[in-house]
Amino acid sequence: MKQGDILVVLAIIGIVVIIVIPIPLGLLDVLLSFNISLALLILVLAMYIREALEFSVFPSILLVTTLFRLSLNITTTRYILSQGDAGSVIDTFGNFVMQGNAIVGFIVFVIIVLVQFLVITKGAERVAEVAARFTLDAMPGKQMAIDADLNTGLIDDTEARERRKKIQQEADFYGAMDGASKFVKNDAIAGILITLINIMAGLVIGVAMGGLSFGEAIQKYTLLTVGDGLVSQIPALLISTATGIIVTRAASEGNLGSDLLRQLFRQPTVMLILSGVLFLFGMTPLPTFPFLVISFAFLFMGLTLRRELKQIETTEPTDMIQEEIEEKRKPENVMPLLNVDPIELEFGYGILPLADASQGGDLFDRLVMIRRQCALEMGIIVPMIRLRDNIQLEPNQYIIKIRGIEIASGDIMFDHYMAMNPGTADESIEGIETIEPAFGLPAKWINEQEREKAEMAGYTVVDPPSIIATHLTEIIKKHAHELLGRQDVKKLIDNVKEENGALVDELVPNQLSLGEVQKVLVNLLKEGISIRDLVTILETLADYAVITRDTDMLTEYVRQGLSRAITRQFITTQPFRVIVLDKSLEQAIMSSLKQTESGTYVNLEPDLMQRLLNSLSRQVQKLISMGEQPVILTAPVVRIYFKRISEQISTDLIILSYNEIDPSVEIESIGVVSAA
Structure with missing residues (x-):
């Protein structure tokens, strides 16, 4: 060369x-x-x-x-x-x-x-x-x-x-x-x-x-x-x-x-028509011999091509049917049936216009924005969202599936808007009472004529595609930990490796396996913590993997490394009002930990557990009645275990440790959870 x-x-x-x-x-x-x-x-x-x-x-x-x-x-x-x-x-x-x-x-x-x-x-x-x-x-x-x-x-x-x-x-x-x-x-x-x-x-x-x-x-x-x-x-x-x-x-x-x-000589009808026209030209005073020769040539090509097409039409269906039967008999053709889409959005025929770009629907574009939003906020690569129409659903109904299982559903009214009162609107509007599907808030369906009035009165007004997109976004965020597989983690790590090759080479697989890193990331996503700052996460894992390979403890170390992001995400006012745990209760939880081959779990006595849950429920209700978001503050060593206990009341409770909060934040304790 x-x-x-x-x-x-x-x-x-x-x-x-x-x-x-x-x-x-x-x-x-x-x-x-x-x-x-x-x-x-x-x-x-x-x-x-x-x-x-x-x-x-x-x-x-x-x-x-x-x-x-x-x-x-x-x-x-x-x-x-x-x-x-x-x-x-x-x-x-x-x-x-x-x-x-x-x-x-x-x-x-x-x-x-x-x-x-x-x-x-x-x-x-x-x-x-x-x-x-x-x-x-x-x-x-x-x-x-x-x-x-x-x-x-x-x-x-x-x-x-x-x-x-x-x-x-x-x-x-x-x-x-x-x-x-x-x-x-x-x-x-x-x-x-x-x-x-x-x-x-x-x-x-x-x-x-x-x-x-x-x-x-x-x-x-x-x-x-x-x-x-x-x-x-x-x-x-x-x-x-x-x-x-x-x-x-x-x-x-x-x-x-x-x-x-292929394109000039594939229509037998055209060949036959041309043959007839040239034959007529040969009968005129024009030279007879050349026109007749060319006419017979086109006649021969037209008849031959027609005969071949008829043979294909008679043999092809039979061959295709036979091939389909043979394909179905092959055992390996069962494999595609086992594939399950990570996320599916099924809807009735009444919602089809929202997904059809030719009819002005922009639902597809909104799905693109959902994937971008989740990448920015959660740091995850959302799998392709499969859209399907389902004639078994009601015309205006839609359902959201995760791994083939229905997770949520909703109904919309086409050519209507959903109006929600954010708490500042005093004026009443006419509409059909309903419930907003993503957050369960009371709302009303209103028509186009009422839209301007509702917006001027202070209502939040959204269109049907926005309702579906918002609902789908919340479902994805809530179930992000279920969507993050090892292959996804590998893509994320490979992306980090482009600029931080030494970090990745040190950690995976020398200190932790890909599956162990995935478990840590899943733990973070399960509690709504973004994994976008993957460099900090991997740096922390590399620091503490030499001490322990317990993914629960590694998760706590990572959370402490993300303290600034966690503080900004959950603490919005100062002084920040929280619920704390009684010292004796924290000691009791630590004393009841049992170590097994599959991990560590809490083994509290039943009556102690019941008193703990009752106290926690009272304190949470007290904070809700004051208009505050319930946040429980614990010692770092018991945070993960208390989180599992609190899930018996609600999976959405926010449990933070002292090491996860920025030292500059002012904290005000308004309740104590105890087992007394």
Whole structure:
């Protein structure tokens, strides 16, 4: 490859050099033959590519081949005017085309040049210009489509980067083609001018300096000039044709030849109609024989194609049915049935318009935003959310499933809005009483006419897609710990490894396994702690994994490392009112811990446990009655165990330890949980 690079560089330098330095006639014949061969190679390649980017170097090739032709033109002009000879290739081309008649040969040459310049080159130039404009205009939409697929999980980061790179390459290619097509156009103009110069200068030199008669000079120099023009314009015509093929070529699964045959000759009815029309032409004063021959050829193709299509129609269904039966009999085909979607949103047919973009629905876009929101707030990669319509549901009903199990459901009213009183609205509004599904708040369904009135009165008004999106978001946050699998953790760790390779190499798998890291992250998510600051989490695990591999204790160390984030998340006012544990109760909990192979658990006596729960319930109700969020503060060593005890009352109670609160926060104890 390195030697090839050097040869290309030397070849381009050589093209420039031969413009100035004369070369032998034998070498000139070789270069003229190579020029024709190179043009044929480019044309054949253009016909066999499936999309333009497979020949992305084509704009540069246009420049090089144009420069090569011009250098050969200058060299041949030098020989024609100085020696009256330009080698055997040019002489043969001139005699073959002119057939001894200078005027006819010159006219044929002019026609070839005009066809190339006015028809092919101009058309390819215009197509390249339009393609470049539309490709650049379509770039933002394509980029947004890639971002949407990435956010919904349809593609990964690597595929997204590849698709973005391809879009950029397409824009660069068509932009380059828009400019490179000018090379071919101006090359045709230069060919015409060089031809005129050769003829006129040749006549002057031949008559004035060569001692030739006017007729002999015309015959000699016209032959050489036409031969020179053909040798240069035929490769230019081939490359212009290749340019037109590339810029008009749409991406497909085959090359140009196979596409033409498949698309032109696949309709038997068209063949038969064309055969009949040509047969009628043969019955007119037009030449009978050629039209009848072509008519019978199309008749044969039409009948053959119709017979083949009928055979396919009769055999294909049978074959397909048989193949389906055989596929179902294969034992491995049961495996796809075992796959369970992590998250599903099923809805009745009345909600379909909200999920259909053609009807103005934006539910899909909202799902994209949910995944982004969860990534920012919780630090997790939410799996792709599967949307399904379910005719067994009520028209306006939807259900949310986690791992195939229904977790929550709700109902909406299409063309209505849900109005909720945040506690500041005094004015009453008319509507249908309902319950907001995400938080269980009282609400009302109102129509469009009542919407403005409700908003002015201070109500919070949301549309049906927002209701579903909010409900789904809360379900995902609540069950985030169930959605985080080992594969997801590996993706998160790999992302951290890009910039913190030493940290990851030290921790996984040298100190902790992937499963142990996952358990710590699951413990954090289960209590609503974001794992977005994964670097801090892994740093803390690396510090304390040498002390213990108990994932519960490691979780507590990590929580202490995230104290600033936890303080900001749960403590919103100062002084912050909390409930604390009695010291004797904390001691009793510590004394009752039992260590087993599967972990540590609390073994309190039943009556002590009941008194503890009663006291906790009273203190929580007291705090709720004061309008405060219940938060219980404990010693670090008992926090995790008291959290498990409190789940018998409510899974949503916030249990914090002293080490998880920023020292600058002012705490006010308004209750004590005891077992007395």
